[in-house]
Amino acid sequence: MRPIYKRVILKLSGEALAGENGFGIDQSVIDSIAEQVKAIVNLGVEVAVVVGGGNFWRGRSSEGMDRTTADYMGMLATVINSLALQDALENIGVLTRVQTAIEMRQIAEPYIRRRAVRHLEKGRVVIFAAGTGNPYFSTDTTASLRAAEIEAEVILLAKKVDGVYDSDPAINPNAKRFNELTYIDVLNRGLKVMDSTATSLCMDNKIPIIVFSLKNPENIKRVILGEKIGTYVKEEDLC
Numbered sequence: 001m002r003p004i005y006k007r008v009i010l011k012l013s014g015e016a017l018a019g020e021n022g023f024g025i026d027q028s029v030i031d032s033i034a035e036q037v038k039a040i041v042n043l044g045v046e047v048a049v050v051v052g053g054g055n056f057w058r059g060r061s062s063e064g065m066d067r068t069t070a071d072y073m074g075m076l077a078t079v080i081n082s083l084a085l086q087d088a089l090e091n092i093g094v095l096t097r098v099q100t101a102i103e104m105r106q107i108a109e110p111y112i113r114r115r116a117v118r119h120l121e122k123g124r125v126v127i128f129a130a131g132t133g134n135p136y137f138s139t140d141t142t143a144s145l146r147a148a149e150i151e152a153e154v155i156l157l158a159k160k161v162d163g164v165y166d167s168d169p170a171i172n173p174n175a176k177r178f179n180e181l182t183y184i185d186v187l188n189r190g191l192k193v194m195d196s197t198a199t200s201l202c203m204d205n206k207i208p209i210i211v212f213s214l215k216n217p218e219n220i221k222r223v224i225l226g227e228k229i230g231t232y233v234k235e236e237d238l239c
Helices: 014-021 027-041 067-091 113-121 139-150 183-189 196-205 219-224
Strands: 007-012 046-051 096-100 125-129 154-159 180-182 209-213 231-234
Touching: 007 014, 007 027, 007 139, 014 027, 014 067, 027 046, 027 067, 027 219, 046 067, 046 113, 046 139, 067 096, 067 125, 096 113, 113 125, 113 139, 139 154, 139 196, 154 219, 180 183, 183 196, 183 231, 209 219
Parallel strands: 007 046, 007 154, 046 125, 096 125, 154 209, 180 231
Antiparallel strands: 209 231
């Protein structure tokens, strides 16, 4: 089977990297993700990755903390995760570059769009770290923005849950999972796929989002090959 996408953004939550520990990095999880990325790179897919930082830092530690300072701390957490993922990928022979939105030249390249695209064309995995480089913007928004900039065909949103539900499946055993949604559905219903800024950016640039679970180590490859899993978020069909 041939992949149906040529260039993708894989968005990973920081919490996913923590595994069952709930904090920090579970090496077995990050090694599994690296193997999954290698599998789709071997199919000829160009892969860029955006990683969250929630396994180290999420929001302010107190109401007294400055929001901007807290957001910069979160950006630094994404750099830690990006370097860990780079190490796991390179340990299995996948050429990888980390690009940061905040310059830290000793450990990573600064984000330069043309350079990122060139790395992808050469078969390297590019990991975008430090968010957008601006406070008040999430790593979801980073994924949407970078997808638009590098002209990715889809955002693969890998989560702990296997799609988008009408309520929290951990609380409501009767929660209904959606197979397909439009961007407007997500915004109007307040569904927690991505934040509203990220969803709107995808809608404006017609970038589909596929939400699926990381629990099955074959899922990234299955999505790339066109198998219908998780929830597909797209623009409204015009009749």
